[in-house]
Amino acid sequence: MATDAPGPALEFRDVHITYRGRDGDVPAVRGVDLTVAAGSSLGIAGESGSGKSTLISTVLRLQPKSATVTGQVLVDGEDVLGMSFKRLRALRWAQASIVFQGALHGLNPLQRIGEQIAEPITVHDPKAARGDVDRRVGELLEQVGLPAARARAYPHQLSGGQRQRVMIAMALACRPRLIVADEPTTALDVMVQAQVLKVLTDLVDELDLTLVLISHDLSVLADVCQRAAVMYAGRVVESGPAADVFERSAHPYSRALAGAFPRIGDASFRYAPSGLPGDPPFPGDVGQGCSFAPRCPVAREDCATGTLELAAVAEGRMAACRYPLVDDRADAHRGDR
Amino acid sequence: MTSPALEARDLQVSFHTGRNTSARAVDGVNLTLMPGQIVALVGESGCGKSTLARALLGLQPLAAGEVLVHGQALPTSRSGIKAYRRRAQLVLQDPMGSLNPRMTVYESVAEGLRIHGVDREEERVAEALSRVGMRPPQRFYTRYPHELSGGQRQRVVIAGALVLEPEILVADEPVSSLDASVRGEILALLLRLRDELGLSILIVTHDLGLAWNVADRIAVMYLGRIIEEGTTEEVLADAKHPYTRALLSVVPEIERLEPIVLVGEPPDPARIPAGCRFHPRCPVLQGGLPDEVAARCRGEALPLLPVQSGHAAACFALT
Amino acid sequence: MTMTRPGFDPVSPTSARQVTRARRRASRARTWRAFRSHRGGMLGLVVLVVFIALALLAPVLFPPSTISVTQATGEPMSPPTAGFPLGTDESGRSILALIVWGARISLVVGLSATVMSMLIGTVIGIMSGYFRGGLGLLLNRFTDWFLVIPFLPLAIVLATVLGASLINIIVVIGITSWPGTARLVRSQTLSIGARPYLERARALGAGDAHLMRRHILPNVMPLVLANTTLMVALAILSETTLSFLGLGNPLAPSWGSILDGAFTSGAMTVGAWWYVLPPGLCVVAVVLAFTLIGRALEDIVDPRQQGGR
Numbered sequence A: 001m002a003t004d005a006p007g008p009a010l011e012f013r014d015v016h017i018t019y020r021g022r023d024g025d026v027p028a029v030r031g032v033d034l035t036v037a038a039g040s041s042l043g044i045a046g047e048s049g050s051g052k053s054t055l056i057s058t059v060l061r062l063q064p065k066s067a068t069v070t071g072q073v074l075v076d077g078e079d080v081l082g083m084s085f086k087r088l089r090a091l092r093w094a095q096a097s098i099v100f101q102g103a104l105h106g107l108n109p110l111q112r113i114g115e116q117i118a119e120p121i122t123v124h125d126p127k128a129a130r131g132d133v134d135r136r137v138g139e140l141l142e143q144v145g146l147p148a149a150r151a152r153a154y155p156h157q158l159s160g161g162q163r164q165r166v167m168i169a170m171a172l173a174c175r176p177r178l179i180v181a182d183e184p185t186t187a188l189d190v191m192v193q194a195q196v197l198k199v200l201t202d203l204v205d206e207l208d209l210t211l212v213l214i215s216h217d218l219s220v221l222a223d224v225c226q227r228a229a230v231m232y233a234g235r236v237v238e239s240g241p242a243a244d245v246f247e248r249s250a251h252p253y254s255r256a257l258a259g260a261f262p263r264i265g266d267a268s269f270r271y272a273p274s275g276l277p278g279d280p281p282f283p284g285d286v287g288q289g290c291s292f293a294p295r296c297p298v299a300r301e302d303c304a305t306g307t308l309e310l311a312a313v314a315e316g317r318m319a320a321c322r323y324p325l326v327d328d329r330a331d332a333h334r335g336d337r
Numbered sequence B: 001m002t003s004p005a006l007e008a009r010d011l012q013v014s015f016h017t018g019r020n021t022s023a024r025a026v027d028g029v030n031l032t033l034m035p036g037q038i039v040a041l042v043g044e045s046g047c048g049k050s051t052l053a054r055a056l057l058g059l060q061p062l063a064a065g066e067v068l069v070h071g072q073a074l075p076t077s078r079s080g081i082k083a084y085r086r087r088a089q090l091v092l093q094d095p096m097g098s099l100n101p102r103m104t105v106y107e108s109v110a111e112g113l114r115i116h117g118v119d120r121e122e123e124r125v126a127e128a129l130s131r132v133g134m135r136p137p138q139r140f141y142t143r144y145p146h147e148l149s150g151g152q153r154q155r156v157v158i159a160g161a162l163v164l165e166p167e168i169l170v171a172d173e174p175v176s177s178l179d180a181s182v183r184g185e186i187l188a189l190l191l192r193l194r195d196e197l198g199l200s201i202l203i204v205t206h207d208l209g210l211a212w213n214v215a216d217r218i219a220v221m222y223l224g225r226i227i228e229e230g231t232t233e234e235v236l237a238d239a240k241h242p243y244t245r246a247l248l249s250v251v252p253e254i255e256r257l258e259p260i261v262l263v264g265e266p267p268d269p270a271r272i273p274a275g276c277r278f279h280p281r282c283p284v285l286q287g288g289l290p291d292e293v294a295a296r297c298r299g300e301a302l303p304l305l306p307v308q309s310g311h312a313a314a315c316f317a318l319t
Numbered sequence C: 001m002t003m004t005r006p007g008f009d010p011v012s013p014t015s016a017r018q019v020t021r022a023r024r025r026a027s028r029a030r031t032w033r034a035f036r037s038h039r040g041g042m043l044g045l046v047v048l049v050v051f052i053a054l055a056l057l058a059p060v061l062f063p064p065s066t067i068s069v070t071q072a073t074g075e076p077m078s079p080p081t082a083g084f085p086l087g088t089d090e091s092g093r094s095i096l097a098l099i100v101w102g103a104r105i106s107l108v109v110g111l112s113a114t115v116m117s118m119l120i121g122t123v124i125g126i127m128s129g130y131f132r133g134g135l136g137l138l139l140n141r142f143t144d145w146f147l148v149i150p151f152l153p154l155a156i157v158l159a160t161v162l163g164a165s166l167i168n169i170i171v172v173i174g175i176t177s178w179p180g181t182a183r184l185v186r187s188q189t190l191s192i193g194a195r196p197y198l199e200r201a202r203a204l205g206a207g208d209a210h211l212m213r214r215h216i217l218p219n220v221m222p223l224v225l226a227n228t229t230l231m232v233a234l235a236i237l238s239e240t241t242l243s244f245l246g247l248g249n250p251l252a253p254s255w256g257s258i259l260d261g262a263f264t265s266g267a268m269t270v271g272a273w274w275y276v277l278p279p280g281l282c283v284v285a286v287v288l289a290f291t292l293i294g295r296a297l298e299d300i301v302d303p304r305q306q307g308g309r
Helices: A052-060 A085-091 A113-124 A130-143 A148-152 A160-172 A190-207 A218-224 A242-247 A252-259 B049-056 B078-085 B105-116 B121-131 B150-162 B180-197 B208-214 B232-237 B242-249 B283-287 B291-299 C013-036 C039-061 C095-130 C134-147 C151-162 C166-193 C196-204 C208-244 C255-264 C273-307
Strands: A010-021 A024-036 A041-045 A067-075 A096-099 A178-182 A210-215 A227-232 A235-241 A311-314 A317-319 B006-016 B022-033 B038-042 B064-069 B088-091 B168-172 B200-205 B217-222 B225-231
Touching (some): A010 A052, A024 A041, A024 A052, A024 A067, A024 A235, A041 A052, A041 A218, A052 A210, A113 A130, A113 A160, A160 A178, A160 A190, A190 A210, A190 B242, A218 A227, A218 A242, A218 A252, A235 A242, A235 A252, A242 A252, A252 B180, B022 B038, B022 B200, B038 B180, B038 B208, B049 B200, B078 B088, B088 B150, B105 B121, B105 B150, B105 C196, B150 B180, B168 B180, B180 B200, B208 B232, B217 B242, B225 B232, B225 B242, C013 C039, C013 C273, C095 C208, C095 C255, C095 C273, C134 C166, C151 C166, C151 C208, C196 C208, C208 C255, C208 C273, C255 C273
Parallel strands (some): A041 A227, B038 B217, B168 B200
Antiparallel strands (some): A010 A024, A235 A317, A311 A317, B006 B022, B217 B225
């Protein structure tokens, strides 16, 4: 895996992102610090309004024009936010790329798959020979498990899983070192999801890439990533080794989110659906104190006041909670794992 | 023995895909739903589960077979079907799309009552909204769908179904488009409705975890047929059919089973393989079976699983 | 994602309907406010109101004797003077009086033809989009058939057969313009028909009539209304053309027939610009007014409201 990497592949330093809305400013991301070591994988979990998609849009400086970003987003040590446009263009796709949700509108329905995969290649190297480009496209398709001949297909001729794999091939086109996958398996069936995740993880291992995986599905992150960070209302509320965050959550929200993915075979999940009352807060709808307090099953009086910072709860684990959960206070759902 | 609330016998549903071709979305299904039972119909996209659910509600014409409601065949006359609608209701996946954006919550819930000309409308609407947890109901009467959250919208849809006092509820992916932390509440609501009102519920889903959470029995569908059926514990903790075992093995965080990632896509319902419809992708067959068994897998059609017969799976390799 | 805002006053059951009505009023007020901020739309509305006022006040401003040929008091073909601000025609009638009366005819014909076209077009459009099988196809073919009927030859034929009258003009315009509305309505119906709430209503036991009336029609109407204002503009233009060709009622002073009079009496050869320009300008002004209003409505109705849903 990573040998003596000089520094983290990706780092967020005190990132705040605010949208200029019709009725005032909406803080989508309210101070995020995250580090991803080169060659490792980080999963970012969160639901609507958590700010995770907004946060990673800054990696390639793709956030909407109405968004104001403060802080630093460092890709291989360089701040993307402060870069010149020329440097940014060179970075986009060739150093870091994003795998978008292929199921939706990621692909142009009027263009063949091969042309769409070739596009970033020709943008970065306009003088590349046609034959070389075609060969590279074929190589990429085979890497994601599709026959090279499929390059001549149109998106509607592929299934959802195949389209998602095309998105992965596209992301790898210019040999980046960092891949960000934004909800790559949402809207896919569990078997197709397994296929796509297998392709992604095999490639990340083989090419020694750094992976940041965004999902609302904590169980997928626990399976695929080394570390996980859970976001709620624009902040990171817990981070640590992925398996720990999923199975031995320290923050009540992480525990509730994990509980929404029942462990098949675990009797404590039978006829006991667990969920939270209310809904994830609208960005900007958060008051004082802990933003999760209104829905927290173990909130105390002082949770709704003061400020909350991430604090270490164990070796390599942090949680933004004054009363983090520890193993012996875990509820029945932890069962006998 | 009480009669099933809802029963499908040798059900087939076809779609025309071209001028002379058709696809059998449902290719022979026996399924029962007993009163007060929750059955999960599980499968991937294209397996025909949504079509089957709609056929059970009379929303899809049958190519063959029959649907029985408490032992009696589904009515065919217009008025008969309309009367049936009061007894069996549908909850769809996308709550935003399920509600007319121009109708208030009150109007959406009252719609069913108005269609059937039921009296004491406001009383019933208030009761239905309370039952799904939207209290006080009056507070929500004049809201429009876009002013509600996803979970609330789904509750309104469920209230709209409950207001007709059905015995049977068919829910097609009721929580998959909701945020993860909100799903539990809706599922808990369905369980409560079963406990309090004795509703029989058929949940169509691709999420095995959901089935583990709330279902009494599970039927696994593949390419238009049910290939395994039994109680939830039997099917999920002790799966027999290779397809079910493969599905379970790839659910994240299941560590008991070695992941079996199937190759290829589920085939087109218009081109169903001969013999066992799963055999082209079957890991057990690929792993090597005695010749006579393999020949049966490839050439011999499997019989339909009989109605509610304990834990059964349609597989030659098991016999 | 939106959340419920706490503090919403609870309403007692019996007044739920009244509050719903109040909400609908509020949303109409919002639409009006949006329209008011639309400069083009407001300009069109002002112009239209002026013309409508003139049309309504015609008998008061210019008693019928002023447009009667036999009771004309002015010098024939004379340029504008104090007594006759827009000059006179070949019979000595005040052009201004003719114009004001002409506003009546043009607006009435334009509006009634449009209403006829809108009614037929909406009904057939919804039905052809809703019924997928034989009936829908049949209605679609029917629409296509009428779409290709040429407007002018039909008008001439009808005028020859039934005699020249304004009713004929209304009929002709109605018959040839409803397919446009029908196609618009049909495509909107098709897109609504795919939405889950129709399936839900069907599952509740709704019949076709309920679905078309309660779900499709309300969602189609905003688009139809915006389209209608544009159609009125076209109808007025069509009426002017037909009257100019002499197919309308020769006694009714519509703007088109005024132009016809100008043409046949050789007003252009003698340089009587006051006879030719005013009716033409009026047609342009009214058509432009309707077009501006229609565009404004389209802007308000289409993207913003339907985008958030």
